[in-house]
Amino acid sequence: MTSATHEAAPRSAWTPPKAKPPLTARMLRATWRRLPAAQHEVGWQPGLAVPAADGSPLITDHxxxxxxxxxxxxxxxxPYGRGVPWSPMYGLLFAEQGFHVVLQSCRGTGGSGGRFELWRNEAADGHAAVAWLREQPWFDGRLGTVGPSYLGYTQWALALDPPPELQAMAVQVGLHDFYALFHADGTPRLENVLLDGVGITYQHQGMAAFAxxxxxxxxxxxxxxxxxxLRSGYVASLAEDVPWLDDVLSHPDADDPYWHGASLAEAAGQLTVPTSLITGWHDALVDQTFEQYGRLRRAGCETALLAGPWTHTSALQRGWPQVFAESLAWLRAHLCDDRSGLRPTPVRVHMGGEDAWRDLDAWPISPATTEWFPTPDGHLTRQPPTDSAPVTSFTYDPADPPPSxxxxxxxxxxGPRDNAPLETRKDVVTFTGPPLAEPLDVLGPVAARLGVSTDTGHADVFARLCDVDAQGRSTNVCDGLARVATSGAAPTEVTVRMSSTAYRFAAGHRLRWQLSGAAHPRFARNPGTGEPALDATELAPVRITLHADSALLLPGRGARPADSPGR
Structure with a gap:
């Protein structure tokens, strides 16, 4: 569908209604600090019925x-409703700063008609909303989008075929690929699926029902x-209320036709609409944001990236003053021709380990990679192995999986946690480097190259990078999980993508590489038998062997240890 020929209807006089925004929104707004002062008094038109693509009424507040x-x-x-926190965070705050804000409930949510279906209607309904906007006397033809999480997905859906009025997007901790949200290399991201199911199903019913x-x-x-x-547990507890839950978990293969249309990655790959991206280093969607950024850059689209010290939820809580300011500046720049609030560089990242911000021209800043190698005595070194003997073996027992x-x-x-409860377990192995003589900056994607064999042929491997301070406290920086399928005693090479980070390991601190067979219930446990995780009734312990051709891959040139005489 192409929208380039649409023109706004002739504008007529409009008499604003007198209703004030909801009291709950105004009360919550009064408690927030470190936000810009209101520039305008705000009015409110609640409960407008906007036709969806199929004619269903989409309930909308203006x-x-x-x-x-x-x-x-x-x-x-x-899909999360139009009440708290969305009414104050988006309706009230942005209207105070000089924007009309159209806050609309997706099909089947928040009183809107039709049936809610993950991903399938958002593009068509987004265009239907824009068609309705063209008929409004107060719409002047300048359109932007903003929002987090699924509200980011609805933005990408509109951007598949952007209407000519769309001049700016602000995607905050946003989603574009449902498969990647629900699965990691064929392993269900179990806890996130359950949480997302409850959020989408209940939040639009009000905060009490959601809580x-x-x-x-x-x-x-x-x-x-x-x-x-596993299926019996969530079906009995949630599936009747979350009708799509069993479907998304039952299709672990990314190439399954079930997922056709679920990823909107192609939108970023062809977009020309200026787009701001915001994420947190411990956001469940951080990898999707960096994929969006890479595609936008390759397409030549004007884009900005902000990565802060946040999780998916804390970006909209303690991080909200900065997230709001970033989005407001971007929308003003491209909708109001006011670039005074833009920062000087397109990329700003928070450096973990030193609690400081860095402005960069691009991300990542260097394609170089440094290899760190595990040793049989639990060390992590820059020296490649001199023999081919296995490094270590450990037993993963799905009846008692390492916890997430x-x-x-x-x-x-x-977010970051003290990893002591994990690292004392026998089924979690660690490799620790010597104290650093100077700070080590890691900025970019982190990965693990593993040579792995197993005695059953079926396992997962969870890899984590940690920072060990002078007191011995081990704090997680980034991590990832990959599916392992082996045949016989010969090792299989597996790459575990451990996300991206911007982190400074201070002088005197040590790198630690942590490996295990699970992070449960964040990921569904591998039964060890080759059966699908959802249907397995039998569990089999797995002996996992790490071989000498394994390495931790860090972006950058590395740093020398404190006891090293030089480079």
Missing amino acids: YFPRTPGDFPTLLVRS RAMLCLQRGLRGITTARP LGGPLLSRTA
Whole structure:
């Protein structure tokens, strides 16, 4: 579908309604600090029925400045309802700064008609919303989009075939690929699937319903995630309320026709609309943001990237003043021709380990890679191995899998954590470098190249990079998981993509590479038998052997240890 021939209808006089924004939104707005002062009094048109592509009514709220004049419009399409926190964060705050804000509930959510279906209707319904905007007397033809998570997906859906009015996008901790949200190399991202299912199903019903559902999930999480078969646990607890849950978990292959249309990666690969991207280093969608950035850059699209010290949720909480300021500056620059708020470089990243920000011209800054090698005595060294003997072996028991601890989750347990509870387990192996003589900066994608063999032929490998301080505390920096299928005793080479990071390992600190067979329930446990994780009823311990051709791959040129005489 092509929208280039559309023209806005002739504009007529418009008399703004007198309703004020909801009291809950105004009360919450009054508690926020470090946000810009309001420039306009805000009005509110609630409950507008906007036709979807199939004619279903999409319930929509309109926030606007109570000031004479023309203002650009922001379209915000969400399956999470139109109340708190969306009404103050997007409706009220952006209208205060001089924007019409159209906050719309997706099909089947928040009172909108039709049936909610993951990903299948967002492009068509986004264009239907723009067609409705063209008929509004207050719409002046300048359109932007903004929002986080699924609200990012609705932006990418519109960007597949951007209408001519679309002049700017601000995607915050945003999603473009449902398969990558729900699976990692064929292994279900179990905890995130369950949390996302509850969020999409209940949040649009109000915060009380959402809180009750989340509490029930947390109380029953262990029973759900350890049920045999796994499907019986979540079906009994959630599947009737989350009708798509079993479908997304039952299709672990990215090439399955089920996932056709679920990824909107091609939108970024051809986009010319200026786009701002915001993520956090422990955001569950951080890898998707960096994929979006790479595609936009290769397409020659004007783009900005901000990566902060946040999780998926904390970016919209303690990180919100900076996230809001970044998005506001971008939208003003491209919708209001006011570039005064833009930062001087297209990329800004927070450096973990030193709690500082860096402005960069691009990401990543260097294609170079440094290899660190594991040794049989648990060390991590820059010296390649001199023999081919196996480095170590450990037994992964799916009846007692290593637990997930921190990292990029949707829950409040996400982020950096003390890894001591993991690293004392016999089924978690670590390789630790010597104290660094000087700081080591790691900026870019981290990966592990593994030579692995197993005695059953079926396993997963979880790899994590940690920072060990002078007191011996080990803190996770980034990680990843890959599926391993081996045949006989010969090792299979596996690459574990461990996400990206911007991190400074201080002088005196040590690098630590952590390996195990699981991070449960963040990822569904591998039963060790070759059966699908959802249907397995039997569990088999797996002996995993790491071979000498393995290495931790870090971006950059590395640094010398404290006891090294030189480079």
